[in-house]
Amino acid sequence: MLLVAITSMTNEVLMELPDVPAPLINLRMIKTTTDFCERTNAWQEESSHTGVDAQREYTLVKSTEGEIIKIMKVTIDDNEVALGNYELKDGNLCFPDYYVPNEGAAVVATFSLIPNTNQVPDFFVSKYKKHLISGCVSSLMMMPKRPWTDYNASKLFEKDYFKGVGLELNRQANGGVGNVGGVQA
Numbered sequence: 001m002l003l004v005a006i007t008s009m010t011n012e013v014l015m016e017l018p019d020v021p022a023p024l025i026n027l028r029m030i031k032t033t034t035d036f037c038e039r040t041n042a043w044q045e046e047s048s049h050t051g052v053d054a055q056r057e058y059t060l061v062k063s064t065e066g067e068i069i070k071i072m073k074v075t076i077d078d079n080e081v082a083l084g085n086y087e088l089k090d091g092n093l094c095f096p097d098y099y100v101p102n103e104g105a106a107v108v109a110t111f112s113l114i115p116n117t118n119q120v121p122d123f124f125v126s127k128y129k130k131h132l133i134s135g136c137v138s139s140l141m142m143m144p145k146r147p148w149t150d151y152n153a154s155k156l157f158e159k160d161y162f163k164g165v166g167l168e169l170n171r172q173a174n175g176g177v178g179n180v181g182g183v184q185a
Helices: 006-016 022-040 122-141 151-173
Strands: 003-005 044-050 057-059 066-076 087-089 092-094 106-115 119-121
Touching: 003 006, 003 122, 006 022, 006 122, 022 106, 022 122, 022 151, 044 057, 066 087, 119 122, 122 151
Parallel strands: none
Antiparallel strands: 003 119, 044 106, 057 092, 066 106, 087 092
């Protein structure tokens, strides 16, 4: 998976707000991206394992640039496991004693991440760039008593950010069909 710096969008924000210092833009862009990931679960990855007899915990293999926040789905031999028969615990997929995968079973977990550095997958920036920039601009415009403060204009940018959130949530609700992408590994 190719990674891209979240800060690669700084110049686009500067086009809207040329007076804002780049380090402040970078911080706000990381917060905006994290917020987008938390609201939409748009950054997802998969981790595959082979069942080991009596093993209840499986370490989820993920991008080093992301922190797992939620397990979206687990399958064992292509059968989806009901919610409640697994949990996320310290970065591991954990099964209760009564629901342990059989020896040799194909165990696949799909999970959602947030950035833990200033890097995200390239698909993420290419698909959500416009909305992330709008969210960052809105956030900066809402800062009180700054030369770039503009509460009225911030609402227009905020609307575009939440349009992106809505599109992604709608795409996921429709089984991956929509204008905005999703699961990439």
